[in-house]
Amino acid sequence: MPKPIAGFSKLSKQEKIDWIVSNYTQNPHEAEQIIRSYWNTDEKLQQLHDEFIENTITNLYVPLGIAPNFLINDNLLAIPMAIEESSVVAAASKAAKFWLSKGGFKTEVLGTEKVGQVHFIFKGDTAKLELFFKKIKPKFYTATENLTASMANRGGGISNIELRDKTGDLANYYQLHCTFETKDAMGANFINSCLEQFASTLKSEALDYSLFSEEERQLEVIMSILSNYVPNCLVKAEVSCPVSELNLSKEISPEQFAEKMVRAVQIAKVEPYRAVTHNKGIMNGIDAVVLATGNDFRAVEAGVHAYAAKDGSYSSLTHASVEDGIFRFWIELPLALGTVGGLTKLHPMVKLNLQLLNDPSVEELMQVIAVAGLAQNFAAVSSLVTTGIQKGHMKMHLMNILNQQHATEPEKIAAIEHFKTHTITHRSVIDFLTGLRNQS
Known part of the structure; x- marks a missing residue:
């Protein structure tokens, strides 16, 4: 059994490959050859791909x-x-x-409205929280002006911020439900940056709100994150x-x-x-x-x-x-x-x-x-x-089966012609190839 490894991310690309093939493959040389065969021959392009994610060893191509x-x-x-x-x-x-x-x-x-939320716990009077929210709502916008300026120039920005009482679902649970327009950007980083600033403003303002009790001032932000439900x-x-x-x-x-x-x-x-x-x-x-x-x-x-x-x-x-x-x-x-x-x-x-x-x-x-x-x-x-779905699907799947069986080009041509008038199944393709090969 392989031992856990420390500092894997700090290894060079070749060191990562050496470790993975030697510990997790039956034929390390063959495994490394497969890994290398999917590298792009353009070194700059391959480096670009390497930097998309962490611990990259190769590429996985999709047609x-x-x-x-x-x-x-x-x-x-x-x-x-x-x-x-x-x-x-x-x-x-x-x-x-x-x-x-x-x-x-x-x-x-x-x-085109997108959504993000600040989820927080407030152990106190809901009516006081609502008054507090109304008072500080403008500060959410001013505190994020440095984040929204560029987006606003493109016609986007923060659309609305509302306080939602979710205590009926979970004790003491509230949220800032925020909507955004991000124009041609997906906007994940923009939205999350705004939300984290909202959370910071929410906490700091709560500490100074005179109508809150000491416990109410200790409002607890759980997380600030966009929603993929839009x-x-x-x-x-x-x-x-x-x-x-x-x-x-x-x-x-x-x-x-x-x-x-x-x-x-x-x-x-x-x-x-x-x-x-x-x-x-x-x-x-x-x-x-x-x-x-x-x-x-x-x-x-x-x-x-x-x-x-x-x-x-x-x-x-x-x-x-x-x-x-x-x-x-x-x-x-x-x-x-x-x-x-x-x-x-x-x-x-x-x-x-x-x-x-x-x-x-x-x-x-x-x-x-x-x-x-x-x-x-x-x-x-x-x-x-x-x-029925299988007739067309299996027709398209025929080539995959032929490739799995390492069919030659003449065998593929013969199989395609044969299965124009015969039912395609995994077994029938193997039987056809077997018969073809036995004849030759």
């Missing part, structure tokens, strides 16, 4: 694909998607192509067409297809087990673009799934209806993003991907990403209610 033909508010875009799962880019592209001739996607930003940072994306134009399958009529699509979404609205997988498919599209544009997909995931449960039960993020012969399919979800700061200015591929999207503002990027999620969900649910 970057392009989904073309997205008509969004009459602008034609090709969307970059970074993801390892097969069929996601193909499905999004298929949906984009289908809606291209039907007016494309229509989008609208409904809000229910008022919302975007909506929609597609629609006459039901008669929903000619996606030879197996069912457009009318039957529309009815099954609506039913499928209704099921995802009322059944959490289905809703989770339904929304995971949406996030396949969303996360791929969030990652490609250097944004925080973990924050987006957390906020989106919280929004899906906002009414007390986890439910579908998409909606579908048929009214007066018109099929509508739409999504509404929160997206806290940035197009300046962070990786957007550091990572060369991120900068290029944003360039491919015409260097969008945050609001424009919100709309593009919402469309990617809607397109992905339309493609997935369309497959589910017609041919």
Whole structure:
């Protein structure tokens, strides 16, 4: 068993590699060769990657694909998607192509408000705390002027600060619930810096407030941190067409297809087990673009799934209806993003991907990403209610299976041709390769 190591972060990159391969791999030489094979040949670029995080030993590549033909508010875009799962880019592209001739996607930003909170414990009279808050509220703004000046010049800043009584949920628990506009920045550092100053002002002012008792003056700040739940940072994306134009399958009529699509979404609205997988498919599209544009997909995931449960039960993020012969399919979800700061200015591929999207503002990027999620969900649910999900998925997965079995190029060509008319399973692909190899 390896021994714990002290000062790992202070080791050189090579020393870190030597330690990890010698202690945790069966073949240290082979492991080091794999690690080195993923280094960028451009030393300056590799150093840039090394400095993104701590204790870096190599890179883990994720394929970057392009989904073309997205008509969004009459602008034609090709969307970059970074993801390892097969069929996601193909499905999004298929949906984009289908809606291209039907007016494309229509989008609208409904809000851009972001949230942060100062959580504190106050053992005293709530009425006195409310009077205290009203008195010192202007000081929160003046104390952060040095932090907000640059953001204010761009049209952003602190929107509001309110005191919230949460003692019904937890004894003596209150919070400053703060809202912000951060324009094209994701704004995490800006928000957290403001919150920490709010906390400092809150504590210092409490010590000098004459109406507080000695115990009340010892107000205790627990933490100051932004929230990744941003229910008022919302975007909506929609597609629609006459039901008669929903000619996606030879197996069912457009009318039957529309009815099954609506039913499928209704099921995802009322059944959490289905809703989770339904929304995971949406996030396949969303996360791929969030990652490609250097944004925080973990924050987006957390906020989106919280929004899906906002009414007390986890439910579908998409909606579908048929009214007066018109099929509508739409999504509404929160997206806290940035197009300046962070990786957007550091990572060369991120900068290029944003360039491919015409260097969008945050609001424009919100709309593009919402469309990617809607397109992905339309493609997935369309497959589910017609041919089933596995036919298309396994077709895309075929190459992964062939690579796992170290198939040669001639074997891959033969397999692709064979499985145009045969069912693809892991076992059937292995059997086909075995037979092919036995023949030769």
